[in-house]
Amino acid sequence: MPSPVQEIKEDLFSEKGVRVFVKREDLNHPVISGNKWRKLKYNLEEAKRLGHKKILTFGGAYSNHIHAVAGAGKKYNFETIGVIRGEETLPLNDTLAYAKSCGMTLHYINRSDYRLKNDRAVKRGLQLAFGESYIIPEGGTNNLAIKGCTEIIKELTEAYDHYCLSIGTGGTISGVIDGLDGKASVIGVSALKGSFLTSEIESLLSEYSGKVYNNWQINNDYHFGGYAKVKPEQLLFMSAFENRHNMLLDPIYTGKAMYGLYDLIHNDHFDPGQKILFIHTGGLQGRKGFGL
Numbered sequence: 001m002p003s004p005v006q007e008i009k010e011d012l013f014s015e016k017g018v019r020v021f022v023k024r025e026d027l028n029h030p031v032i033s034g035n036k037w038r039k040l041k042y043n044l045e046e047a048k049r050l051g052h053k054k055i056l057t058f059g060g061a062y063s064n065h066i067h068a069v070a071g072a073g074k075k076y077n078f079e080t081i082g083v084i085r086g087e088e089t090l091p092l093n094d095t096l097a098y099a100k101s102c103g104m105t106l107h108y109i110n111r112s113d114y115r116l117k118n119d120r121a122v123k124r125g126l127q128l129a130f131g132e133s134y135i136i137p138e139g140g141t142n143n144l145a146i147k148g149c150t151e152i153i154k155e156l157t158e159a160y161d162h163y164c165l166s167i168g169t170g171g172t173i174s175g176v177i178d179g180l181d182g183k184a185s186v187i188g189v190s191a192l193k194g195s196f197l198t199s200e201i202e203s204l205l206s207e208y209s210g211k212v213y214n215n216w217q218i219n220n221d222y223h224f225g226g227y228a229k230v231k232p233e234q235l236l237f238m239s240a241f242e243n244r245h246n247m248l249l250d251p252i253y254t255g256k257a258m259y260g261l262y263d264l265i266h267n268d269h270f271d272p273g274q275k276i277l278f279i280h281t282g283g284l285q286g287r288k289g290f291g292l
C-alpha cells in the first residue's frame with residue numbers, strides 16, 4: 001500500500017503562492033516506520049534468500065535503524081544483533097529497551113572501535129563472535145536500501161516541482177534522486193553538522209546506478225548544533241506545527257527538515273505556482289528520548 005500524501009495549508013504558503021504536500025512515510029508500516037522500512041525491505045528479502053537466520057547491524061543508542069531492525073527481526077523471524085556505539089547505560093533508554101524486548105542482542109563497543117566498524121577484519125570478528133550473519137551497515141544504507149527508497153517516488157501518482165527531505169547517511173535521498181531520474185529538484189536538509197554529505201551521496205549514486213544527476217542539493221543550514229542536538233526555536237516550531245496539522249515530527253530529522261522548508265519558503269527560495277513534496281521519513285520513536 002502506498003503511503004498517503006496530504007496537503008498542508010498555511011497563510012505563509014498562500015502568501016508565497018506555493019503548495020506543500022507531505023508524503024506520510026511515518027504511516028507506512030505498523031512496526032518499522034518511515035524510511036527505515038523502505039531501506040530494510042529488500043535487505044530482509046536478500047537475507048532470507050541467502051538463508052541467513054541472523055541480522056547484525058550498527059547504530060547509536062537512539063537509532064531509528066536499530067529500532068527498525070529489532071522490530072523487523074521479531075516480525076520476520078530473524079535473530080538480530082545490534083552493535084551499539086558507546087557504553088551500556090542502565091536503565092536502557094526507550095529505543096534500546098524496545099530493541100531488547102524484540103529479542104535483539106545488544107553488543108556495545110567503544111567509540112574508537114566503532115569508527116572501524118566497516119573494516120573487513122572487524123566484521124569478520126563480529127561474525128566469529130555472533131555467528132554467520134547478514135550484515136547491514138549503520139543507518140541501513142546500501143544498494144538494496146537505495147532500491148527500496150526509489151519506491152517512495154515510484155508509487156506517487158502526481159509530480160511535484162521540488163522534493164524535500166531530511167538526510168543522515170544519504171541513502172534515502174539517493175533513492176529519491178534515482179527514482180526521479182533527473183526530473184524536478186531535490187533538497188536534502190542535513191541533520192548533521194559538516195558538509196561531507198554531497199560527496200557521500202555522489203558515491204552512493206555512482207555505486208548504485210552509475211548515473212550522475214545535477215537536480216539535487218544539500219542544505220546544511222538547519223542542523224541546530226549537530227546530530228541529535230536541539231534548540232528551543234526548533235522545539236517551539238515543532239509543537240506549533242503539530243498542533244496546527246495534527247501530524248507529529250521527530251526532533252532529530254523531520255523536525256529540522258520541516259523547519260528548514262518553512263524557512264526556505266519564507267526566504268522566497270521557491271517560485272509562485274510551485275508544488276513541493278515534503279517526504280516525512282518517520283522516526284517518531286525518537287521523540288521519547290527527548291521527553292516528547
Ligand SMILES: *Cc1c(COP(=O)(O)O)cnc(C)c1O
Nearest residue numbers: 168169170171172253281282283
Ligand atoms: C534515518 C533517518 C533519516 C536519514 O536517512 P538516511 O537514509 O540515513 O539519509 C531521516 N529521517 C528519519 C526519520 C530517519 O530515521
